[in-house]
Structures are given as structure tokens and as C-alpha cells.
Amino acid sequence: MQLPDIESLRCFAAAAHHRNFRKAAREVALSPAAFSDRIKRLEDQLGVRLFQRTTRTCHLTPDGERALVHAREALEASRRCVVAASREPLPFDLVIGTRFELGLSWLVPALEPLAASQPERRLHLYFGDTDALLAAVERGACDCVVTSARLSQAGAETAALHEERYVFVAAPSLLSVRPMRAFKDAAEHTLLDLHADLPLFRYFLDGRPPREAWRFGHVQRLGTIAAVAAQARRGEGVAVLPRYFVAKDLQKRALVEPFPKAKMSADYFRLVWRAGHPRAEDLVRLVAELRALPLR
16 A cells, blocks of 8 residues: 655645645645645545535545544654654644634734744634634644633643633723612613623622622623723723733723622633644643733
8 A cells, every 4th residue: 555645745734724725835835736636646545535625715525634633643743753863843833723802912922932932833823703713623724722611522632721810890980870889780781791602791690699680771792802891991881801801991990890899700711722633742832831921
């Protein structure tokens, strides 16, 4: 049985990453025709179809999904062979998936110190909501994801990074007009939140006595933490937000806590990656580095 060559596997992995043969061909410095021919020869050699193609994109077939895992392992084994022989670390890439707010406030500023700690590692960011990010990990578009979502699916490795604490906030100008001293006052206020299946208000509500019936006059769902915080600063409603995200607002009293002694439930940011990832050791090292960087 003839084994696939490393360059063919590299083309296969590039096509799976970009989901576009033309972009993948540029990455591996081949013409589109030569690239397509190499993928076709690999499919013939393996006896399966690896991609379903359209004029603009391509998607892995079920056979392609299975083959990709082993192709990446083979590429990583080849890389380690070269490293062992040369004793010089070779450049490699890691793609980190993140939500917009956390990525901009924490991971973007972290890119420089992370690059300095391991120059051969090139980090890239991939932005999206939680569902899109986890799907990107499954199909190989991301190597890992930073998320506070609680995962139950098999085949994923997770490591805790930072505790995510929350705070119930409102603008002083709003509370001066419509005070909030008890749960009954909620009827006079608008609750600002993300969306129905991810209510941040639960982090406050979980710590309240069961007899309290928090019924707001209105609920406005805004989709992103940044939008919720912006509306809260304008006095458009009350909100539960990550404490790291509004720390400066609290310090400047652009936002205040109506219930400063409230017990808030917490969560954890975690790094999530696919079990059996060929760069698992590098991801574990990344976990330690991210833990050392405080949230902003």
C-alpha cells in the first residue's frame, strides 16, 4: 500500500482550514490547478472523496472529517521529527476562538506578551458567538476556544483559566429617578440582557431568595455584552454584566450597584480544544500563560 506524501497531507489540511481551494493553494505556494490535482490524487490514493465542492467553497465529507484528524497527526509527527533532528523550534500556528468583547479587551492586548514568550508560535484570533466557535473547533477552523459555556459533549478537553464574576449595575442617573431597593421595584425598570437562551440576569437571580418575584416592566435583549453595557451607561435599564468588563465604570461611578451586598453566582472562562489534538502540549502551555494574564 502506497502511503500519502507529506505535501499532499499539507494541502489537504490547508483546504480543510480555508474551505476554499484557491486560498489554500496560495498558502502552500501552488497554482490552483496544481493544488486541485494534488487533492484529486490524494483522494484516488485513499479511495474516498475528501471534499464536497462548489464554485466558491468546499466542505469536508464524513470520510474527509475522519481522515483530517490523522492527517494533522501525521503532519505534527513530521514536524517533530524535523525539530528532533535540527534541535531548532519550527514556527507553528494556533487559532484561538473568542467572543468579541473578551477578545478585544483581553486577548488582543495579550498577543504581544504571548508572542514574546514563544516566538516560534504564531497566534491568530477567530471571533464569533459560542455556538459558532464550538462548531469551528469541531471542523478544525479553530485549534481552541476561550468560553464560559458549560460543555457536556464528549471529545473535548477543557482547562479553567479565570473565574468570571458578575455584578448587577445601573446608571446613577436612572436610580435617582427610579430607585431600586427591592424586587418589587423591578416593575419600574427595563432589564437589559443578551438573549433568551443566555440570560446574564440568572447570575443575580440564582442568589436571591425563592420568594422574590423579579418581574421587570420590560426586557430588552441586545445580543452582545458591549451593547448591554452601553445602554446601561445611558440609563436605559439595569443589567448584570461581567465585573471585569465594567470595572472602570464602577470606579468612575458611571455605573453603580443597586444591591452591593448581593451574592452573585460565578462562572469560569475555560480553554476548550478537541481531544487528541496534535498540538495538545502547546495548548496546555497556552493555558498556563493565559492564567498568568489578568482579565481586562
